[in-house]
Amino acid sequence: MSLPDVGEQAERPSRVYVGLGANLGERQAALRKALAAMGQLPGTRVLRVSPLYGSAPVDAGGPDYLNAVAELTTTLAPEALLGALQAIELSAGRERPYRNAPRTLDLDILWFGDQVIDTPTLTVPHPRMAERAFVLRPLADLVPGRVDASALQAVATQDIHQLEGPAWVGALSGE
16 A cells, blocks of 8 residues: 655654444455554554444445544644545545445544644544444543543434454554
8 A cells, every 4th residue: 555645743642543434345354454554654553442333324324334443643743644544545445426425444533632623624523423323432442531421322322332342453563
């Protein structure tokens, strides 16, 4: 996979949370490959990964999703990380024919340190994460103190279930 030019990097890494999802193809393999690819990005380490969840599509049709959240540290700038994640999606065959279309891989920056970012291409915190159990539940597994209990209650009726614990990912080195 060819990575985009990542530009300048920060001296100190930021802690970043990335949502992962897939509902087409070899879903679990796609998520594992994405985690391995993220770990190969310059100045980036995958620290932890949430349990694996299954969820019904939201506002769309198609097969059920597999979802997880990864905790990273990176010295990449937010826009550079976004470009790298989009390159990983493309390498997995991601197409964007219409909003909420089924996908081979979806990678979303949920939080980038404590930054609030609002550009034409990137909004952080992710603007719809509070509406989505498939983001909040795995995120709460990693950082329970940062996910508001009322937000979890608001999405409690969404169809989501834990499939496997954090060991589903195997070795974070991509092996």
